[in-house]
Amino acid sequence: xxxxxxxxxxxxxxxxxxxxxxxxxxxxxxxxxxxxxxxxxxxxxxxxxxxxxxxxxxxxxxxxxxxxxxxxxxxxxxxxxxxxxxxxxxxxxxxxxxxxxxxxxxxxxxxxxxxxxxxxxxxxxxxxxxxxxxxxxxxxxxxxxxxxxxxxxxxxxxxxxxxxxxxxxxxxxxxxxxxxxxxxxxxxxxxxxxxxx
Amino acid sequence: xxxxxxxxxxxxxxxxxxxxxxxxxxxxxxxxxxxxxxxxxxxxxxxxxxxxxxxxxxxxxxxxxxxxxxxxxxxxxxxxxxxxxxxxxxxxxxxxxxxxxxxxxxxxxxxxxxxxxxxxxxxxxxxxxxxxxxxxxxxxxxxxxxxxxxxxxxxxxxxxxxxxxxxxxxxxxxxxxxxxxxxxxxxxxxxxxxxxx
DNA sequence: CTCCTTAACTAGACAGTGTCAAGTTAGAGT
DNA sequence: ACTCTAACTTGACACTGTCTAGTTAAGGAG
Numbered sequence: 001x002x003x004x005x006x007x008x009x010x011x012x013x014x015x016x017x018x019x020x021x022x023x024x025x026x027x028x029x030x031x032x033x034x035x036x037x038x039x040x041x042x043x044x045x046x047x048x049x050x051x052x053x054x055x056x057x058x059x060x061x062x063x064x065x066x067x068x069x070x071x072x073x074x075x076x077x078x079x080x081x082x083x084x085x086x087x088x089x090x091x092x093x094x095x096x097x098x099x100x101x102x103x104x105x106x107x108x109x110x111x112x113x114x115x116x117x118x119x120x121x122x123x124x125x126x127x128x129x130x131x132x133x134x135x136x137x138x139x140x141x142x143x144x145x146x147x148x149x150x151x152x153x154x155x156x157x158x159x160x161x162x163x164x165x166x167x168x169x170x171x172x173x174x175x176x177x178x179x180x181x182x183x184x185x186x187x188x189x190x191x192x193x194x195x196x197x
Numbered sequence: 198x199x200x201x202x203x204x205x206x207x208x209x210x211x212x213x214x215x216x217x218x219x220x221x222x223x224x225x226x227x228x229x230x231x232x233x234x235x236x237x238x239x240x241x242x243x244x245x246x247x248x249x250x251x252x253x254x255x256x257x258x259x260x261x262x263x264x265x266x267x268x269x270x271x272x273x274x275x276x277x278x279x280x281x282x283x284x285x286x287x288x289x290x291x292x293x294x295x296x297x298x299x300x301x302x303x304x305x306x307x308x309x310x311x312x313x314x315x316x317x318x319x320x321x322x323x324x325x326x327x328x329x330x331x332x333x334x335x336x337x338x339x340x341x342x343x344x345x346x347x348x349x350x351x352x353x354x355x356x357x358x359x360x361x362x363x364x365x366x367x368x369x370x371x372x373x374x375x376x377x378x379x380x381x382x383x384x385x386x387x388x389x390x391x392x393x394x
Numbered sequence: 395c396t397c398c399t400t401a402a403c404t405a406g407a408c409a410g411t412g413t414c415a416a417g418t419t420a421g422a423g424t
Numbered sequence: 425a426c427t428c429t430a431a432c433t434t435g436a437c438a439c440t441g442t443c444t445a446g447t448t449a450a451g452g453a454g
Contacts, residue, residue: 008431029312033412043433045413050431054412106307109365115226116371135376149385153377157367158386160377162355165362168306170354174313179332180350180357188346189355191388205402230441240404242442247402251441 012050012060014040019061023103033057056120058107059127065104066130072097073137083144083195088187090141091163095186098167105172109164135160145193155193162190209247209257211237216258220300230254253317255304256324262301263327269294270334280341280392285384287338288360292383295364303369306361332357342390352390359387 008014018039022030033054034044051057076093080086098105108131119127139156148154163186170183205211215236219227230251231241248254273290277283295302305328316324336353345351360383367380 011431027312032410034410042431044411045434046432048413048432110303115224132376139376149381151381151385154381154386157363157377157380158359161362161366161386162359163362164366165358165360166354168365169358169361179329179336180354183354184346184348184351188348189351189358208402229439231439239402241440242405243403245403245442 008040008042008046011040011042011046015047015050015057016060016064019057020064020104023061023107024101027103028107031058031061051123052120053118055115055118056123059119059123062108063123063127063130065101065108066127066134068101068104069094069097069108070130070134070137072100073134077137077141083141084192087141087145087159087193088190090138091159091186091190094138094163095167095171098171102172105167109168138163144195146196148193159190205237205239205243208237208239208243212244212247212254213257213261216254217261217301220258220304221298224300225304228255228258248320249317250315252312252315253320256316256320259305260320260324260327262298262305263324263331265298265301266291266294266305267327267331267334269297270331274334274338280338281389284338284342284356284390285387287335288356288383288387291335291360292364292368295368299369302364306365335360341392343393345390356387 015036018036019031021039022032022035033047036057037044037047040046047057051060073090073093076089076096077086080089116124135156138160142155142159145155148158166183166186166189170178170180212233215233216228218236219229219232230244233254234241234244237243244254248257270287270290273286273293274283277286313321332353335357339352339356342352345355363380363383363386367375367377
Protein backbone atom coordinates (compact mmCIF):
# COMPACT_ATOMS: atom_id res chain seq x y z
CA UNK A 1 0.00 0.00 0.00
CA UNK A 2 1.04 3.54 -0.56
CA UNK A 3 1.29 4.27 3.15
CA UNK A 4 4.42 2.19 3.25
CA UNK A 5 6.13 4.63 0.98
CA UNK A 6 9.12 6.24 2.50
CA UNK A 7 7.92 9.38 0.91
CA UNK A 8 5.09 11.02 2.78
CA UNK A 9 4.21 13.34 -0.06
CA UNK A 10 2.38 16.08 1.75
CA UNK A 11 4.20 16.16 5.04
CA UNK A 12 4.49 19.92 5.12
CA UNK A 13 0.74 20.43 4.98
CA UNK A 14 0.15 17.55 7.37
CA UNK A 15 2.45 19.14 9.94
CA UNK A 16 0.65 22.46 9.71
CA UNK A 17 -2.72 20.76 10.05
CA UNK A 18 -1.48 18.77 13.03
CA UNK A 19 -0.16 21.92 14.65
CA UNK A 20 -3.51 23.65 14.28
CA UNK A 21 -5.32 20.67 15.74
CA UNK A 22 -2.97 20.56 18.71
CA UNK A 23 -3.34 24.26 19.40
CA UNK A 24 -7.10 24.24 19.14
CA UNK A 25 -7.28 21.27 21.48
CA UNK A 26 -4.84 22.35 24.16
CA UNK A 27 -3.93 25.99 23.67
CA UNK A 28 -0.80 27.49 22.19
CA UNK A 29 1.38 25.74 24.76
CA UNK A 30 0.29 22.31 23.54
CA UNK A 31 2.13 22.68 20.26
CA UNK A 32 5.39 20.79 19.91
CA UNK A 33 7.43 19.67 16.96
CA UNK A 34 7.52 16.10 18.14
CA UNK A 35 3.78 15.87 18.69
CA UNK A 36 3.15 17.30 15.23
CA UNK A 37 5.51 14.76 13.77
CA UNK A 38 3.89 11.91 15.67
CA UNK A 39 0.43 13.01 14.58
CA UNK A 40 1.59 13.09 10.97
CA UNK A 41 3.05 9.61 11.40
CA UNK A 42 6.70 10.46 10.91
CA UNK A 43 9.76 10.49 13.11
CA UNK A 44 10.54 13.38 15.39
CA UNK A 45 13.27 14.80 13.16
CA UNK A 46 11.34 14.69 9.90
CA UNK A 47 9.95 18.22 10.18
CA UNK A 48 13.45 19.63 9.93
CA UNK A 49 13.39 18.97 6.19
CA UNK A 50 10.40 21.25 5.70
CA UNK A 51 10.94 23.89 8.36
CA UNK A 52 14.25 25.14 9.62
CA UNK A 53 13.03 24.88 13.20
CA UNK A 54 9.91 25.19 15.25
CA UNK A 55 9.83 28.95 14.74
CA UNK A 56 9.24 28.49 11.03
CA UNK A 57 6.60 25.86 11.64
CA UNK A 58 4.85 28.31 13.92
CA UNK A 59 5.10 30.99 11.26
CA UNK A 60 3.58 28.63 8.70
CA UNK A 61 0.73 27.91 11.10
CA UNK A 62 0.24 31.63 11.53
CA UNK A 63 0.11 32.07 7.77
CA UNK A 64 -2.49 29.33 7.44
CA UNK A 65 -4.49 30.86 10.28
CA UNK A 66 -4.49 34.23 8.57
CA UNK A 67 -5.94 32.57 5.50
CA UNK A 68 -8.80 31.12 7.54
CA UNK A 69 -9.18 34.50 9.24
CA UNK A 70 -9.54 36.35 5.95
CA UNK A 71 -11.95 33.70 4.75
CA UNK A 72 -14.17 34.24 7.79
CA UNK A 73 -14.26 37.98 7.26
CA UNK A 74 -15.14 37.55 3.58
CA UNK A 75 -17.98 35.20 4.44
CA UNK A 76 -19.44 37.69 6.91
CA UNK A 77 -19.10 40.52 4.44
CA UNK A 78 -21.14 38.76 1.78
CA UNK A 79 -24.57 40.26 1.46
CA UNK A 80 -23.89 43.43 3.40
CA UNK A 81 -25.20 46.35 1.41
CA UNK A 82 -24.36 49.73 2.87
CA UNK A 83 -20.81 50.79 3.71
CA UNK A 84 -21.69 50.83 7.39
CA UNK A 85 -23.17 47.33 7.23
CA UNK A 86 -20.12 46.09 5.38
CA UNK A 87 -17.70 47.57 7.91
CA UNK A 88 -19.70 46.09 10.74
CA UNK A 89 -19.84 42.72 9.01
CA UNK A 90 -16.07 42.65 8.59
CA UNK A 91 -15.68 43.39 12.29
CA UNK A 92 -18.18 40.70 13.22
CA UNK A 93 -16.16 38.28 11.12
CA UNK A 94 -13.04 39.41 12.96
CA UNK A 95 -14.71 38.72 16.30
CA UNK A 96 -16.30 35.48 15.17
CA UNK A 97 -12.90 34.10 14.25
CA UNK A 98 -11.45 35.20 17.58
CA UNK A 99 -14.24 33.47 19.44
CA UNK A 100 -14.23 30.34 17.35
CA UNK A 101 -10.45 29.92 17.29
CA UNK A 102 -9.35 31.45 20.55
CA UNK A 103 -5.94 29.83 20.71
CA UNK A 104 -5.17 30.42 17.07
CA UNK A 105 -6.21 34.04 17.24
CA UNK A 106 -4.05 34.74 20.23
CA UNK A 107 -1.18 32.93 18.63
CA UNK A 108 -1.44 34.87 15.36
CA UNK A 109 -0.98 38.21 17.01
CA UNK A 110 2.01 37.45 19.17
CA UNK A 111 4.61 40.06 18.29
CA UNK A 112 7.33 37.41 18.65
CA UNK A 113 9.81 39.93 17.47
CA UNK A 114 13.14 38.44 18.45
CA UNK A 115 12.36 35.21 16.63
CA UNK A 116 11.42 36.78 13.31
CA UNK A 117 14.99 36.54 12.10
CA UNK A 118 14.89 32.75 12.28
CA UNK A 119 11.92 32.36 9.99
CA UNK A 120 12.48 30.76 6.62
CA UNK A 121 12.34 33.26 3.78
CA UNK A 122 9.53 31.51 1.83
CA UNK A 123 7.52 30.99 5.00
CA UNK A 124 7.99 34.63 5.84
CA UNK A 125 6.75 35.67 2.41
CA UNK A 126 3.71 33.46 2.80
CA UNK A 127 2.99 34.91 6.22
CA UNK A 128 3.25 38.48 5.02
CA UNK A 129 1.03 37.81 2.03
CA UNK A 130 -1.75 36.26 4.08
CA UNK A 131 -1.66 38.75 6.92
CA UNK A 132 -1.57 41.55 4.37
CA UNK A 133 -4.66 40.12 2.71
CA UNK A 134 -6.47 40.11 6.04
CA UNK A 135 -5.68 43.74 6.61
CA UNK A 136 -6.65 44.56 3.05
CA UNK A 137 -10.12 43.26 3.80
CA UNK A 138 -10.45 45.68 6.67
CA UNK A 139 -8.94 48.57 4.76
CA UNK A 140 -11.43 48.15 1.92
CA UNK A 141 -14.30 48.27 4.37
CA UNK A 142 -12.91 51.56 5.75
CA UNK A 143 -12.36 53.15 2.35
CA UNK A 144 -15.85 54.68 1.86
CA UNK A 145 -15.51 56.81 4.97
CA UNK A 146 -13.98 60.20 5.56
CA UNK A 147 -10.51 59.64 7.07
CA UNK A 148 -10.46 60.08 10.83
CA UNK A 149 -8.54 63.20 11.84
CA UNK A 150 -8.04 63.89 8.15
CA UNK A 151 -5.15 61.47 8.21
CA UNK A 152 -4.54 58.73 5.67
CA UNK A 153 -5.07 55.43 7.43
CA UNK A 154 -6.75 57.12 10.35
CA UNK A 155 -9.99 55.22 10.07
CA UNK A 156 -8.17 51.93 9.54
CA UNK A 157 -6.06 52.52 12.63
CA UNK A 158 -9.08 53.39 14.74
CA UNK A 159 -11.27 50.51 13.59
CA UNK A 160 -8.49 47.97 13.68
CA UNK A 161 -7.39 49.00 17.17
CA UNK A 162 -10.96 48.97 18.38
CA UNK A 163 -11.94 45.59 16.99
CA UNK A 164 -8.64 44.01 17.90
CA UNK A 165 -8.74 45.29 21.45
CA UNK A 166 -12.34 44.18 21.79
CA UNK A 167 -11.45 40.75 20.47
CA UNK A 168 -8.51 40.39 22.84
CA UNK A 169 -10.26 41.68 25.93
CA UNK A 170 -13.79 40.45 25.51
CA UNK A 171 -14.00 37.83 22.78
CA UNK A 172 -11.12 35.56 23.73
CA UNK A 173 -11.26 36.09 27.48
CA UNK A 174 -12.52 33.25 29.65
CA UNK A 175 -16.11 33.85 30.70
CA UNK A 176 -16.29 36.37 33.49
CA UNK A 177 -12.60 37.04 33.12
CA UNK A 178 -13.02 40.74 32.46
CA UNK A 179 -13.65 43.54 34.93
CA UNK A 180 -16.61 44.66 32.82
CA UNK A 181 -19.46 42.32 33.63
CA UNK A 182 -21.17 41.96 30.28
CA UNK A 183 -19.46 44.02 27.63
CA UNK A 184 -21.66 45.96 25.19
CA UNK A 185 -22.16 44.65 21.68
CA UNK A 186 -19.44 45.71 19.32
CA UNK A 187 -21.98 47.44 17.08
CA UNK A 188 -22.75 49.79 19.96
CA UNK A 189 -19.19 50.99 20.45
CA UNK A 190 -18.19 51.33 16.82
CA UNK A 191 -18.40 55.06 16.11
CA UNK A 192 -20.49 56.49 13.31
CA UNK A 193 -18.12 57.52 10.56
CA UNK A 194 -19.32 60.07 7.99
CA UNK A 195 -19.14 58.97 4.38
CA UNK A 196 -16.74 60.57 1.95
CA UNK A 197 -18.44 63.25 -0.06
CA UNK B 198 28.54 36.11 56.53
CA UNK B 199 24.82 36.09 56.22
CA UNK B 200 24.92 34.92 52.61
CA UNK B 201 25.96 31.49 53.89
CA UNK B 202 22.63 31.14 55.59
CA UNK B 203 20.58 28.30 54.32
CA UNK B 204 17.65 30.60 54.50
CA UNK B 205 17.43 33.02 51.61
CA UNK B 206 14.91 35.27 53.27
CA UNK B 207 13.36 36.95 50.29
CA UNK B 208 13.51 34.25 47.68
CA UNK B 209 9.99 34.77 46.50
CA UNK B 210 10.59 38.37 45.58
CA UNK B 211 13.99 37.55 44.13
CA UNK B 212 12.46 34.97 41.82
CA UNK B 213 9.86 37.41 40.56
CA UNK B 214 12.50 40.06 39.96
CA UNK B 215 14.70 37.55 38.14
CA UNK B 216 11.78 36.51 35.98
CA UNK B 217 11.06 40.08 34.98
CA UNK B 218 14.71 40.66 34.14
CA UNK B 219 14.82 37.54 32.00
CA UNK B 220 11.66 38.46 30.12
CA UNK B 221 12.72 42.02 29.47
CA UNK B 222 16.08 40.82 28.20
CA UNK B 223 14.99 37.95 25.98
CA UNK B 224 11.24 38.06 25.52
CA UNK B 225 8.57 35.92 27.15
CA UNK B 226 10.18 32.75 25.85
CA UNK B 227 13.38 33.41 27.77
CA UNK B 228 11.72 32.79 31.12
CA UNK B 229 12.43 29.49 32.82
CA UNK B 230 12.17 28.27 36.38
CA UNK B 231 15.74 27.07 36.41
CA UNK B 232 17.16 30.32 35.11
CA UNK B 233 15.21 32.27 37.68
CA UNK B 234 16.53 29.99 40.40
CA UNK B 235 20.09 30.30 39.15
CA UNK B 236 19.82 34.08 39.00
CA UNK B 237 18.56 34.14 42.57
CA UNK B 238 21.45 31.91 43.63
CA UNK B 239 19.45 28.87 44.67
CA UNK B 240 19.05 25.36 43.35
CA UNK B 241 16.72 24.54 40.52
CA UNK B 242 14.07 23.01 42.77
CA UNK B 243 13.94 25.77 45.35
CA UNK B 244 11.15 27.75 43.66
CA UNK B 245 8.77 24.87 44.27
CA UNK B 246 8.50 25.96 47.92
CA UNK B 247 7.16 29.37 46.95
CA UNK B 248 5.20 28.60 43.80
CA UNK B 249 3.38 25.40 43.02
CA UNK B 250 4.81 25.38 39.52
CA UNK B 251 5.94 27.68 36.79
CA UNK B 252 2.36 28.73 36.07
CA UNK B 253 2.07 30.32 39.48
CA UNK B 254 5.43 32.02 39.13
CA UNK B 255 4.22 33.45 35.85
CA UNK B 256 1.02 34.62 37.51
CA UNK B 257 3.05 36.32 40.24
CA UNK B 258 5.13 38.05 37.58
CA UNK B 259 1.92 39.18 35.91
CA UNK B 260 0.66 40.56 39.21
CA UNK B 261 3.88 42.49 39.74
CA UNK B 262 3.72 43.77 36.18
CA UNK B 263 0.19 45.03 36.69
CA UNK B 264 1.44 46.97 39.68
CA UNK B 265 4.09 48.68 37.58
CA UNK B 266 1.48 49.22 34.89
CA UNK B 267 -0.92 50.98 37.23
CA UNK B 268 1.95 53.02 38.59
CA UNK B 269 2.83 54.23 35.10
CA UNK B 270 -0.75 55.29 34.40
CA UNK B 271 -0.96 57.15 37.69
CA UNK B 272 2.24 59.01 36.96
CA UNK B 273 0.96 60.12 33.58
CA UNK B 274 -2.36 61.20 35.05
CA UNK B 275 -0.75 63.53 37.56
CA UNK B 276 -1.20 67.15 36.54
CA UNK B 277 -3.89 66.56 33.94
CA UNK B 278 -6.67 69.05 34.52
CA UNK B 279 -9.71 68.50 32.35
CA UNK B 280 -11.53 65.17 32.11
CA UNK B 281 -10.46 64.86 28.49
CA UNK B 282 -6.81 65.54 29.39
CA UNK B 283 -6.99 63.01 32.20
CA UNK B 284 -8.47 60.31 29.99
CA UNK B 285 -5.84 60.96 27.37
CA UNK B 286 -3.08 60.91 29.99
CA UNK B 287 -4.22 57.53 31.29
CA UNK B 288 -4.15 56.18 27.75
CA UNK B 289 -0.70 57.65 27.14
CA UNK B 290 0.45 55.89 30.31
CA UNK B 291 -1.06 52.68 29.00
CA UNK B 292 0.85 53.04 25.76
CA UNK B 293 4.06 54.17 27.44
CA UNK B 294 4.12 51.01 29.52
CA UNK B 295 3.47 48.87 26.45
CA UNK B 296 6.35 50.51 24.61
CA UNK B 297 8.75 50.49 27.51
CA UNK B 298 8.00 46.92 28.61
CA UNK B 299 7.05 45.21 25.39
CA UNK B 300 7.59 41.65 26.56
CA UNK B 301 5.94 42.21 29.92
CA UNK B 302 2.94 43.88 28.37
CA UNK B 303 2.37 41.11 25.90
CA UNK B 304 2.83 38.57 28.64
CA UNK B 305 0.32 40.22 30.97
CA UNK B 306 -2.52 39.99 28.51
CA UNK B 307 -2.18 36.39 27.46
CA UNK B 308 -5.56 34.78 28.05
CA UNK B 309 -3.80 31.61 29.21
CA UNK B 310 -7.15 30.24 30.14
CA UNK B 311 -6.58 26.56 30.54
CA UNK B 312 -3.74 27.14 32.99
CA UNK B 313 -5.69 29.36 35.33
CA UNK B 314 -6.79 26.37 37.37
CA UNK B 315 -3.21 25.61 38.34
CA UNK B 316 -2.54 28.99 39.88
CA UNK B 317 -2.03 29.18 43.62
CA UNK B 318 -4.99 30.72 45.42
CA UNK B 319 -3.01 33.54 47.09
CA UNK B 320 -1.17 34.32 43.87
CA UNK B 321 -4.49 34.40 42.06
CA UNK B 322 -5.89 36.83 44.59
CA UNK B 323 -2.87 39.06 44.20
CA UNK B 324 -3.19 38.96 40.43
CA UNK B 325 -6.85 39.86 40.49
CA UNK B 326 -6.29 42.69 42.91
CA UNK B 327 -3.56 44.29 40.85
CA UNK B 328 -5.21 43.87 37.49
CA UNK B 329 -8.43 45.17 38.97
CA UNK B 330 -6.60 48.26 40.21
CA UNK B 331 -5.28 48.89 36.72
CA UNK B 332 -8.75 48.75 35.24
CA UNK B 333 -10.08 50.94 38.03
CA UNK B 334 -7.66 53.64 36.94
CA UNK B 335 -9.13 53.57 33.45
CA UNK B 336 -12.70 53.39 34.68
CA UNK B 337 -12.25 56.49 36.82
CA UNK B 338 -10.96 58.40 33.83
CA UNK B 339 -14.08 57.38 31.87
CA UNK B 340 -16.51 58.26 34.64
CA UNK B 341 -17.03 61.96 33.77
CA UNK B 342 -18.37 61.14 30.32
CA UNK B 343 -21.81 60.28 29.10
CA UNK B 344 -21.95 56.46 28.72
CA UNK B 345 -21.48 55.34 25.13
CA UNK B 346 -24.69 53.92 23.67
CA UNK B 347 -26.33 54.75 26.97
CA UNK B 348 -24.92 51.54 28.36
CA UNK B 349 -23.18 51.17 31.70
CA UNK B 350 -19.55 50.41 30.99
CA UNK B 351 -19.94 51.42 27.38
CA UNK B 352 -17.28 54.10 27.46
CA UNK B 353 -14.91 51.89 29.39
CA UNK B 354 -15.32 49.10 26.87
CA UNK B 355 -14.75 51.43 23.95
CA UNK B 356 -11.72 53.20 25.38
CA UNK B 357 -10.16 50.06 26.76
CA UNK B 358 -10.60 48.17 23.50
CA UNK B 359 -9.24 51.08 21.54
CA UNK B 360 -6.15 51.72 23.62
CA UNK B 361 -5.44 48.04 24.08
CA UNK B 362 -5.74 47.29 20.39
CA UNK B 363 -3.58 50.29 19.57
CA UNK B 364 -0.98 49.14 22.07
CA UNK B 365 -0.95 45.61 20.69
CA UNK B 366 -0.91 46.55 17.03
CA UNK B 367 1.18 49.69 16.96
CA UNK B 368 3.01 50.16 20.24
CA UNK B 369 4.50 46.73 20.75
CA UNK B 370 4.95 45.80 17.11
CA UNK B 371 8.45 45.70 15.69
CA UNK B 372 9.23 48.82 13.69
CA UNK B 373 7.61 48.65 10.27
CA UNK B 374 5.81 45.49 11.30
CA UNK B 375 2.33 46.86 10.65
CA UNK B 376 0.51 47.28 7.35
CA UNK B 377 -0.15 50.93 8.24
CA UNK B 378 3.06 52.81 7.55
CA UNK B 379 3.08 55.35 10.32
CA UNK B 380 0.02 55.05 12.53
CA UNK B 381 -1.70 58.24 13.65
CA UNK B 382 -1.19 59.53 17.18
CA UNK B 383 -3.53 57.97 19.66
CA UNK B 384 -4.92 61.37 20.56
CA UNK B 385 -6.20 61.69 17.01
CA UNK B 386 -8.23 58.50 17.03
CA UNK B 387 -9.69 58.78 20.52
CA UNK B 388 -13.26 59.98 19.94
CA UNK B 389 -14.63 63.12 21.58
CA UNK B 390 -16.94 61.98 24.35
CA UNK B 391 -19.56 64.45 25.63
CA UNK B 392 -19.44 65.14 29.36
CA UNK B 393 -22.23 64.05 31.64
CA UNK B 394 -24.74 66.81 32.22
C1' DC C 395 21.85 23.05 76.90
C1' DT C 396 19.46 19.31 74.40
C1' DC C 397 15.89 17.46 71.77
C1' DC C 398 12.39 17.81 68.40
C1' DT C 399 9.63 19.70 64.87
C1' DT C 400 9.10 22.21 60.80
C1' DA C 401 10.16 24.98 56.92
C1' DA C 402 13.68 26.03 53.35
C1' DC C 403 16.63 24.38 50.45
C1' DT C 404 19.77 20.71 47.83
C1' DA C 405 20.69 16.65 44.92
C1' DG C 406 19.28 13.40 41.78
C1' DA C 407 16.21 11.37 38.62
C1' DC C 408 12.58 11.29 35.05
C1' DA C 409 9.96 12.29 30.89
C1' DG C 410 9.53 15.63 27.52
C1' DT C 411 11.37 19.42 24.51
C1' DG C 412 14.23 21.37 20.10
C1' DT C 413 18.21 20.57 17.46
C1' DC C 414 22.13 18.36 15.42
C1' DA C 415 24.97 14.48 13.09
C1' DA C 416 25.02 10.33 10.88
C1' DG C 417 22.89 6.64 8.51
C1' DT C 418 19.19 4.57 5.28
C1' DT C 419 15.97 4.17 1.79
C1' DA C 420 13.07 5.43 -2.14
C1' DG C 421 12.54 7.45 -6.71
C1' DA C 422 14.11 9.96 -10.73
C1' DG C 423 17.55 10.86 -14.30
C1' DT C 424 21.09 9.33 -17.29
C1' DA D 425 21.88 -0.65 -14.31
C1' DC D 426 24.06 3.07 -11.79
C1' DT D 427 24.22 7.13 -9.38
C1' DC D 428 22.49 11.03 -7.06
C1' DT D 429 19.54 13.52 -4.26
C1' DA D 430 15.85 14.49 -1.33
C1' DA D 431 13.00 12.48 2.38
C1' DC D 432 13.06 10.26 6.28
C1' DT D 433 14.99 7.47 10.64
C1' DT D 434 17.89 6.74 14.53
C1' DG D 435 20.48 8.24 18.21
C1' DA D 436 22.47 11.68 20.91
C1' DC D 437 22.80 16.18 23.40
C1' DA D 438 21.53 20.00 26.38
C1' DC D 439 17.74 21.99 28.35
C1' DT D 440 13.06 22.23 30.40
C1' DG D 441 9.43 21.38 34.57
C1' DT D 442 8.37 18.35 38.18
C1' DC D 443 8.80 14.67 41.56
C1' DT D 444 11.15 12.15 45.57
C1' DA D 445 14.31 11.83 49.01
C1' DG D 446 17.72 13.81 51.76
C1' DT D 447 19.97 17.79 54.47
C1' DT D 448 20.41 21.74 56.93
C1' DA D 449 18.96 25.79 59.63
C1' DA D 450 15.85 28.11 63.00
C1' DG D 451 12.89 28.15 66.82
C1' DG D 452 10.41 26.34 70.73
C1' DA D 453 9.85 23.06 74.89
C1' DG D 454 11.76 20.38 78.42
